[in-house]
Amino acid sequence: MEPELVVLGTGFHTPSRDRLEVLANCAFTVDGKGRISGIVPSDDPRQGEIVTGAEARGILHRLPADAWLIPGLVDLHIHAPQWPQLGNALDEPLEVWLQKYTFPLEARFADPDFAREIYDDMVRTLVAQGTTTALYFGSVHREPNLILAEVCLRHGQRALIGKVAMDDAETCPDYYRDADAATALAETRAFIAELRAMQHGLDPLVLPVITPRFIPSCTDALLAGLGEIAREMDCHIQTHASESDWAAGYVLHRLGCSDCTALDRFGLLTERTVLAHANFIDSTDMALMARRGAAVAHCPMSNAYFANAVFPLRRALDAGVEVGLGTDISGGFSPSIFDGLRHALMASRHLGRGTDPSLAPEGRGTGETPLSTVEAFWLATAGGADALSLPVGRLAQGQCFDALVIHANRPGSGLRTFVDQDRPEKVFEKLVLTADRTAISDIWVNGRKLI
Numbered sequence: 001m002e003p004e005l006v007v008l009g010t011g012f013h014t015p016s017r018d019r020l021e022v023l024a025n026c027a028f029t030v031d032g033k034g035r036i037s038g039i040v041p042s043d044d045p046r047q048g049e050i051v052t053g054a055e056a057r058g059i060l061h062r063l064p065a066d067a068w069l070i071p072g073l074v075d076l077h078i079h080a081p082q083w084p085q086l087g088n089a090l091d092e093p094l095e096v097w098l099q100k101y102t103f104p105l106e107a108r109f110a111d112p113d114f115a116r117e118i119y120d121d122m123v124r125t126l127v128a129q130g131t132t133t134a135l136y137f138g139s140v141h142r143e144p145n146l147i148l149a150e151v152c153l154r155h156g157q158r159a160l161i162g163k164v165a166m167d168d169a170e171t172c173p174d175y176y177r178d179a180d181a182a183t184a185l186a187e188t189r190a191f192i193a194e195l196r197a198m199q200h201g202l203d204p205l206v207l208p209v210i211t212p213r214f215i216p217s218c219t220d221a222l223l224a225g226l227g228e229i230a231r232e233m234d235c236h237i238q239t240h241a242s243e244s245d246w247a248a249g250y251v252l253h254r255l256g257c258s259d260c261t262a263l264d265r266f267g268l269l270t271e272r273t274v275l276a277h278a279n280f281i282d283s284t285d286m287a288l289m290a291r292r293g294a295a296v297a298h299c300p301m302s303n304a305y306f307a308n309a310v311f312p313l314r315r316a317l318d319a320g321v322e323v324g325l326g327t328d329i330s331g332g333f334s335p336s337i338f339d340g341l342r343h344a345l346m347a348s349r350h351l352g353r354g355t356d357p358s359l360a361p362e363g364r365g366t367g368e369t370p371l372s373t374v375e376a377f378w379l380a381t382a383g384g385a386d387a388l389s390l391p392v393g394r395l396a397q398g399q400c401f402d403a404l405v406i407h408a409n410r411p412g413s414g415l416r417t418f419v420d421q422d423r424p425e426k427v428f429e430k431l432v433l434t435a436d437r438t439a440i441s442d443i444w445v446n447g448r449k450l451i
């Protein structure tokens, strides 16, 4: 099959957690389904032919010498209806923040015009920041979440979207919750069916997600019912788990066990489950998650505000738990997964090396090995993709072509390169630590050029 697009240049990706692969001067061919059909190196005699053919057909995209192709970024945890609050309201603990700022804001998305305007602005901004896949918490009402799906389809962003389910009258305000468990379950089913009906074909760009907000806002009847729907309708699942002392303590007090154990009992811990935060998971929880194939959305920025603890990333990875990164907008204040991965690097260093200068260096931190730049990049790309079981996050044959071009030395960008520093591994390190919005020159999702 003739390619629809050929990108010629050097690519970086991390096929496994601690391995950077440099694909030097390759022709990346993309087929009509938006998949990578071949990666042809310069010493392969077919490359010349492919490039000449693509040039003649006007489908060649040639990278400048100081530009690199990378997989698109995956945001594993973001609250779409908190977008207007980005950069505000971080002066209260989680349980106060929800009631004082967040529920009133999310309730406003019952207005479809408001939802359309805000979601359009948000999706365009996130795409421009390099987020090619996003796992969204929507709001409680069904229609605005379908509007979000429409917006993602229009702008071409790969998305997984959940209608938030929350029915517990003890913890959720009357003005913003599902009337009862039965209503929440019926609305969830209807949302899944309607979102699926919006797209035809085998490879939908937007997928529905079962989304209990977190155990404290859901009754047992709702959680059990959502577990049944997950099995029946074969869906992704997302929720918040063990985020803060208060949240983890609430679950322990109500159900007598950890979030992970409770979710597992309700049938909500599966291979396609993503747990946001999971800061207070212990080794038993980690082992259970690894057995089920459930993943963590690590949200280092919002953890600094709400968790009062650092997610034990190294221990979770070593225990075989899948992990990717989330912005947790608006608990986190940046829309950029590049920012997220840098916060993950810093948080991991603080946890390992410690923080309190009055303590002796040996006793200051946990002593665990901090995250490397290769691992941080992996979390932001392949790690997130694996958490979602989606064929993105790597530059490899058969993967969807969700990719960015990072172009160094653009005016105003912090990503600069100099002739004596041009070893690819050095450039990669700079890219991970300094690439910003200005450095992102091109964006594709499923082979479609978005920017």
Ligand code: GUN
Residues within 6 Å of the ligand: 079, 094, 098, 102, 213, 214, 240, 243, 302, 306, 328, 331
């Ligand atoms: N726990 C329940 N809801 C939320 C939310 O909106 N943000 C965060 N960070 N934690 C939550």
Ligand code: FE
Residues within 6 Å of the ligand: 077, 079, 240, 276, 328, 331
């Ligand atoms: Fe969250």
